[in-house]
Amino acid sequence: MQPTVEDVAKAAGVSRQTVSNVLNAPERVRPETRERVEAAIDQLGYRPNRLAQGLRASSSRMIGYRLEPVHPHALGSIHDRFLHALADAGRAEDHHLLLYTADDAEGEVAGAVALHKAGAIDALVLYGLHVGDPRPAALRAGRVPFAAFGRTGDDGGHPWVDVDNAAGTAAATRHLAEAGHRRIAFAGWPPDGGVGDRRAEGWRDTCAELGLPPGPDLRGEDSLAVGAALAARLLDDPDPPTAVVTATDTLAAGVLRTVHGRGARLAVVGFDDTPTASALDLSSVRQPIEAAGHAMIAALLKPPAAGDPTPARLLPPELIVRGSSTSP
Amino acid sequence: MQPTVEDVAKAAGVSRQTVSNVLNAPERVRPETRERVEAAIDQLGYRPNRLAQGLRASSSRMIGYRLEPVHPHALGSIHDRFLHALADAGRAEDHHLLLYTADDAEGEVAGAVALHKAGAIDALVLYGLHVGDPRPAALRAGRVPFAAFGRTGDDGGHPWVDVDNAAGTAAATRHLAEAGHRRIAFAGWPPDGGVGDRRAEGWRDTCAELGLPPGPDLRGEDSLAVGAALAARLLDDPDPPTAVVTATDTLAAGVLRTVHGRGARLAVVGFDDTPTASALDLSSVRQPIEAAGHAMIAALLKPPAAGDPTPARLLPPELIVRGSSTSP
DNA sequence: ATTGCCGTTTTGAACGTTCAACACGACGCA
DNA sequence: TGCGTCGTGTTGAACGTTCAAAACGGCAAT
Numbered sequence: 001m002q003p004t005v006e007d008v009a010k011a012a013g014v015s016r017q018t019v020s021n022v023l024n025a026p027e028r029v030r031p032e033t034r035e036r037v038e039a040a041i042d043q044l045g046y047r048p049n050r051l052a053q054g055l056r057a058s059s060s061r062m063i064g065y066r067l068e069p070v071h072p073h074a075l076g077s078i079h080d081r082f083l084h085a086l087a088d089a090g091r092a093e094d095h096h097l098l099l100y101t102a103d104d105a106e107g108e109v110a111g112a113v114a115l116h117k118a119g120a121i122d123a124l125v126l127y128g129l130h131v132g133d134p135r136p137a138a139l140r141a142g143r144v145p146f147a148a149f150g151r152t153g154d155d156g157g158h159p160w161v162d163v164d165n166a167a168g169t170a171a172a173t174r175h176l177a178e179a180g181h182r183r184i185a186f187a188g189w190p191p192d193g194g195v196g197d198r199r200a201e202g203w204r205d206t207c208a209e210l211g212l213p214p215g216p217d218l219r220g221e222d223s224l225a226v227g228a229a230l231a232a233r234l235l236d237d238p239d240p241p242t243a244v245v246t247a248t249d250t251l252a253a254g255v256l257r258t259v260h261g262r263g264a265r266l267a268v269v270g271f272d273d274t275p276t277a278s279a280l281d282l283s284s285v286r287q288p289i290e291a292a293g294h295a296m297i298a299a300l301l302k303p304p305a306a307g308d309p310t311p312a313r314l315l316p317p318e319l320i321v322r323g324s325s326t327s328p
Numbered sequence: 329m330q331p332t333v334e335d336v337a338k339a340a341g342v343s344r345q346t347v348s349n350v351l352n353a354p355e356r357v358r359p360e361t362r363e364r365v366e367a368a369i370d371q372l373g374y375r376p377n378r379l380a381q382g383l384r385a386s387s388s389r390m391i392g393y394r395l396e397p398v399h400p401h402a403l404g405s406i407h408d409r410f411l412h413a414l415a416d417a418g419r420a421e422d423h424h425l426l427l428y429t430a431d432d433a434e435g436e437v438a439g440a441v442a443l444h445k446a447g448a449i450d451a452l453v454l455y456g457l458h459v460g461d462p463r464p465a466a467l468r469a470g471r472v473p474f475a476a477f478g479r480t481g482d483d484g485g486h487p488w489v490d491v492d493n494a495a496g497t498a499a500a501t502r503h504l505a506e507a508g509h510r511r512i513a514f515a516g517w518p519p520d521g522g523v524g525d526r527r528a529e530g531w532r533d534t535c536a537e538l539g540l541p542p543g544p545d546l547r548g549e550d551s552l553a554v555g556a557a558l559a560a561r562l563l564d565d566p567d568p569p570t571a572v573v574t575a576t577d578t579l580a581a582g583v584l585r586t587v588h589g590r591g592a593r594l595a596v597v598g599f600d601d602t603p604t605a606s607a608l609d610l611s612s613v614r615q616p617i618e619a620a621g622h623a624m625i626a627a628l629l630k631p632p633a634a635g636d637p638t639p640a641r642l643l644p645p646e647l648i649v650r651g652s653s654t655s656p
Numbered sequence: 657a658t659t660g661c662c663g664t665t666t667t668g669a670a671c672g673t674t675c676a677a678c679a680c681g682a683c684g685c686a
Numbered sequence: 687t688g689c690g691t692c693g694t695g696t697t698g699a700a701c702g703t704t705c706a707a708a709a710c711g712g713c714a715a716t
Contacts, residue, residue, distance in 0.1 A: 001386075002445055002447070004701090004702055004703085005702070005703070005704095006702080014665075014666090015665065015666050015667080016666085016667090016702095016703085016704090017665075017666065017667080017704075017705095018664085018665060018666080020703070020704060020705095021664095021665085021704095024704080028663085028664075028665090029664075029665085030663085030664065030665090033664085033665085045445065047442060047445040047446045048446065048702080048703070049383070049446060049447045049701090049702050049703070050388075050446045050447055050448045051379045051382040051383045051388060051447050051448075051701090051702080051703090052383050052447075052671090052701075052702035052703040052704090053702080053703055053704080054379040054671095054703090055377070055379045055380050055383055055670095055671050055672065055673090055701090055702080055703075056670080056671055056702080056703045056704050056705085057671085057703085057704080058329075058671075060378075060379060062426070065427075067411060067412050067415050068412075069412065070405060070408045070409050070412055077398060079408070080398045080407070080408060081398050083395060083427070084395050084396075084397060084398055084429065087395050087427045087428060087429045088429045091428065091429055096426050096427060096428055096443075096448070097426070097427040097428075098390070098424050098425070098426060098427075099411070099415045099424060099425040099426075099427060100415060100419065100424055100425075101412065101415045101416045101419055114375060115424075117330055117373065117375040118375045118376065118377060118378045119330070119377045119378055119379050119380075119672090120378045120379075120424070224606070224607050250607070253607050260588060275604070276603070276604050276607060278552070279552050279578070279581050279604060332671090332672055332673085333672070333673070333674095334672080342695075342696090343695070343696055343697080344672095344673085344674090344696090344697090345674075345675095345695075345696070345697080346694090346695060346696080348673070348674060348675095349674095349694095349695090352674080356693085356694075356695090357694075357695090358693085358694065358695090361694085361695085376672085376673070377671090377672050377673070379671090379672080379673090380671075380672035380673040380674090380701090381672080381673055381674080382673095382701095383671090383672080383673075383700095383701050383702065383703090384672080384673045384674050384675085384700080384701055385673085385674080385701085386701075447702090657716105658715105658716080659714105659715085659716075660713105660714090660715085660716095661712105661713085661714085661715100662711105662712090662713085662714105663710105663711095663712090663713105664709105664710085664711090664712105665708105665709080665710080665711105666707105666708080666709070666710090667706105667707085667708075667709085668705105668706085668707080668708090669704100669705085669706085669707100670703100670704090670705085670706100671702105671703085671704095671705105672701105673700100673701085674699100674700090674701095675698105675699085675700085675701105676697105676698085676699085676700100677696100677697085677698080677699100678695105678696080678697075678698095679694105679695080679696070679697090680693105680694085680695080680696090681692105681693095681694090681695105682691100682692085682693085682694105683690105683691085683692080683693100684689105684690090684691085684692100685688100685689085685690085685691100686687100686688090686689085686690105
């Protein structure tokens with residue numbers, strides 16, 4: 001059906017290999033011949049077969065990615081952005097993403113190992129690593145090359161990229177202080193040894209640095225209802241804060257609901273800059289996800305240089321200021 | 329590196345083909361031999377190489393999908409759900425999704441044709457079709473098999489699946505009428521000959537059917553600001569409606585903002601059941617995206633039976649009732 | 657004229673799988 | 687005894703590509 005090298009060769013009056021050389025090592029072919037072959041390629045609409053190339057080279061030029069079940073509470077977009085960045089970054093290197101699903105981390109690893117053994121993927125991208133995540137070790141055991149978005153503490157040997165979460169909440173806190181707030185609270189998850197802790201740190205350290213007494217530090221699960229409840233506690237405080245930094249837009253949205261419901265005043269900054277944030281005119285910390293995606297693909301495709309065994313990057317987020325932290 | 333059929337054959341004391349038969353036509357192998365081969369397979373951890381299989385069979389068992397740039401206004405989740413459903417549906421048939429990016433529809437088609445010619449994908453899934461969409465015709469010209477989510481009017485020849493948008497707004501309207509509302513407005517996009525029109529139809533027809541005088545029918549682009557502005561016009565109406573059906577959660581969120589800001593009363597039902605809807609306690613019409621994804625994969629993988637040349641399905645959405653349309 | 661070398665092009669082989677055809681012994685039947 | 691058939695297992699070939707090695711003609715140096 002599709003033309004092959006042989007067809008092109010016949011049309012151009014040369015051999016298989018010469019056609020291959022025109023594509024992969026043009027300098028080895030006499031210009032005159034090259035033009036004839038290129039004309040034949042164009043005319044026949046020839047495209048090298050990736051499966052045959054992959055078989056020959058033992059490389060599928062595919063990168064695996066597990067699509068997690070859609071989390072009903074998640075305000076989306078950040079994962080979307082990540083996925084798009086990955087696919088986009090692969091394009092330049094002629095690599096593509098292979099998506100698969102799994103019910104849990106174990107299934108994710110099993111799937112990756114199977115796909116890798118089958119030659120369907122060259123490597124894997126891990127998303128949303130948490131402390132104590134079993135996946136890196138399991139993948140190493142299964143000999144699947146991978147790169148991780150996030151850190152686990154056990155980050156030896158594999159490339160990773162992460163966002164500087166502490167820098168994000170630090171920027172949020174500084175911004176609120178500059179707007180005149182002296183008592184700034186925090187709302188986040190219970191200590192998790194990971195992302196949540198770093199976001200809390202950024203707030204706490206910045207308060208200390210600016211000489212502000214830290215406001216209330218409230219914790220709860222990442223949901224709208226909890227955010228609303230925490231806000232109620234803040235407003236009922238005998239010495240209520242005038243601003244709050246939250247660990248997610250979800251919590252921030254909950255806070256805003258209570259604040260609006262009571263007609264109260266409380267400056268809020270969220271985290272992740274989800275579409276919901278712009279919908280609610282909520283200031284938020286935006287993660288440089290696009291850059292992270294590109295960095296991960298680069299880490300996988302360009303083998304680490306000799307001097308830098310584990311190429312890693314910690315990327316700074318950006319504060320997006322909106323009405324929730326500025327309007328009087 | 330990885331064991332091959334040959335390695336397994338050697339280990340089991342049989343030939344290549346017998347190993348292949350154990351996997352693909354077990355009934356042709358004597359049970360005794362089969363067990364020996366299966367033991368060898370397990371012991372060596374053998375997995376058939378998909379590239380070699382694909383090369384032999386001229387089928388990559390991959391389905392292409394273009395990942396669109398993340399739309400900053402979109403409240404997400406619906407596309408997420410669709411993608412997950414596709415990947416999940418493919419799993420049962422041992423097919424996987426291949427993601428790629430493109431800047432526009434033209435690039436999407438060009439990419440699909442290139443991937444198809446290269447044998448990297450067997451077929452394509454199109455998302456978000458609109459009237460006059462150039463993609464179906466272009467794909468047919470490029471001889472890329474595909475299935476579409478949505479209809480364009482030019483739906484001859486290819487399988488498609490769609491959600492019954494009119495039924496969604498009809499259910500929303502009926503729900504509001506049952507709650508006692510007599511004057512129900514609509515807020516959507518300007519006429520587009522497609523999805524937007526069908527959503528308007530469902531509302532208009534149901535009002536007529538129930539003998540209700542249709543309330544104001546306002547249109548504008550799909551954004552929060554426009555939703556807020558339209559709500560202001562509704563509330564300022566000399567004979568203001570008591571309820572409004574919107575074409576999207578984004579518009580609904582805008583409406584809610586104005587309504588809450590003014591402390592006014594207006595029942596609202598959105599469309600898409602995004603996470604934002606649950607965040608705002610907004611009633612919304614939920615599309616059966618998971619079912620749609622599965623139906624599309626089925627349409628692509630199971631060639632249409634002789635009697636049914638273009639297997640097509642129109643799926644009914646579901647109304648999710650929340651506080652925005654019930655609380656007094 | 658012989659030798660060696662260079663630029664260019666060709667042929668052989670291999671990646672791992674499965675279809676097609678064939679080999680082989682056992683068995684039933686004429 | 688001879689022939690066809692069945693169940694089981696084997697070998698040859700092909701999918702389309704690219705690496706490795708060899709071939710070829712031209713050219714310069716000996």
